[in-house]
Amino acid sequence: MLATEDSTPQNEIVNRLDSAVSEVFEMMLERSCDPLDGDVSIVDGRIMARIQFTGAITGECILYASQATAEVTAEALLGAVSQPCDPMVDDAIGELCNMIAGGWKNKLEHPQASCLISVPAVTREGLVGLEGKFGTKFSRTYSFQGNVFGILLAF
Amino acid sequence: MRKVIERALRQAGLELTEVLQASNGEEALQALRDDGGKPHPLALILSDINMPIMDGLQFLEQRRDEKLAVGVPVVMITTEGSEPLVLRAISAGAQGYICKPFTAEQVKARVLPLLRVA
Numbered sequence: 431m432l433a434t435e436d437s438t439p440q441n442e443i444v445n446r447l448d449s450a451v452s453e454v455f456e457m458m459l460e461r462s463c464d465p466l467d468g469d470v471s472i473v474d475g476r477i478m479a480r481i482q483f484t485g486a487i488t489g490e491c492i493l494y495a496s497q498a499t500a501e502v503t504a505e506a507l508l509g510a511v512s513q514p515c516d517p518m519v520d521d522a523i524g525e526l527c528n529m530i531a532g533g534w535k536n537k538l539e540h541p542q543a544s545c546l547i548s549v550p551a552v553t554r555e556g557l558v559g560l561e562g563k564f565g566t567k568f569s570r571t572y573s574f575q576g577n578v579f580g581i582l583l584a585f
Numbered sequence: 586m587r588k589v590i591e592r593a594l595r596q597a598g599l600e601l602t603e604v605l606q607a608s609n610g611e612e613a614l615q616a617l618r619d620d621g622g623k624p625h626p627l628a629l630i631l632s633d634i635n636m637p638i639m640d641g642l643q644f645l646e647q648r649r650d651e652k653l654a655v656g657v658p659v660v661m662i663t664t665e666g667s668e669p670l671v672l673r674a675i676s677a678g679a680q681g682y683i684c685k686p687f688t689a690e691q692v693k694a695r696v697l698p699l700l701r702v703a
Contacts, residue, residue: 457686458589508588518588525586528635529685532664536684544667549637 443568447583450533451572454526459506463574477520478555479527482548486541487585489564491531493523495579502577524550530581586685590631590662590692597693599700610639610647617653627657628700634663634670642670645677658699662687 448465455463478494495503497519501512504522512519528550535543564584571580587606594601605620605627607613613632620627634641641661648654660681661674671682681695 454686457688509592510588521586521588525589528586529664532635532685536664536666544669547635547664549635 440568443583444570446534446537447530447568447570447581450530450537451570451581453533454529455574458529459503459574461506461574463572466571466573466578476554477523477552479524479550479552480548481527481531481550483531483535483545483585484548485545486543487535487538487545489583489585491527491534491547492582492584493527493530493579494582495523495577499577499579502575503579506574520552524552534583586633586662593687593689593692594696596689597696599696609636610641610644612638613644614639614647614651614653617648618651620654627654629696630654630657630659631696632659632661634661634665634674642673642677645674645679649678660695660699 451463451465455461476494476496477500478492481491483489483491500519500523501516503526504512504516504519507522507526508518510518528547531547535545535547537543538545566585568583569580570582571578573579587608591601591604605616607616610632613630617627632641632644636644639647641663645659645661648659658680659678660683661679662683662685663670664685666682666684674682680699683691683695
């Protein structure tokens with residue numbers, strides 16, 4: 431279990447997510463990425479990547495961002511400038527979600543850490559329709575170099 | 586992820602003369618079957634575990650059963666770092682394991698010792 435100042439189950443979940451996001455950005459994108467306090471509106475036209483948890487945990491990890499943020503993220507991850515409608519942007523956002531969800535899962539204790547994660551699914555349908563699907567949700571917004579994206583963990 | 590891996594290998598100083606890419610295990614098996622008659626065999630196989638259609642573990646096991654690319658080292662790159670999966674990958678023929686996220690240095694450290702010197 432991670433050592434945290436406030437070790438309520440909810441804060442443990444969020445702290446593990448913050449840690450997973452930070453690790454992915456520092457190692458794969460060589461950038462720092464910090465959580466933002468409070469609700470932050472992310473522009474419409476968002477791209478969304480989903481990873482499903484099954485087995486010991488049933489739920490989803492959803493990463494959502496504007497197209498502009500998605501393109502900047504893809505460029506940072508791939509080290510190349512993305513082109514308009516570049517499929518690499520979808521791949522990069524899906525992989526980012528995969529690594530964050532996997533990193534978060536790997537920080538869980540047994541038996542939750544043994545849950546399986548799906549391959550990422552990337553859509554542009556936004557979060558509509560997901561409300562109410564799961565009972566417990568943790569929403570978190572992050573920023574790297576002024577680019578904002580959100581992550582929703584739902585169980 | 587394939588582009589990310591390719592970038593990491595280049596950052597590690599490897600000169601990639603030819604890269605066969607596949608988006609799932611089935612495509613990878615087919616690429617190995619098609620590549621069987623080439624005079625310059627593969628130097629390395631890198632595979633994710635979490636893939637659609639056929640995952641990396643199934644790919645490894647099928648590759649072993651079909652005796653494809655025998656002797657070519659395999660490194661798994663994945664977020665799935667649990668012990669049972671690692672053991673299954675090793676028993677199916679994986680020589681290395683890299684957990685995502687990773688740095689280019691980590692890729693270099695895991696991959697270079699496995700590469701055959703030309």
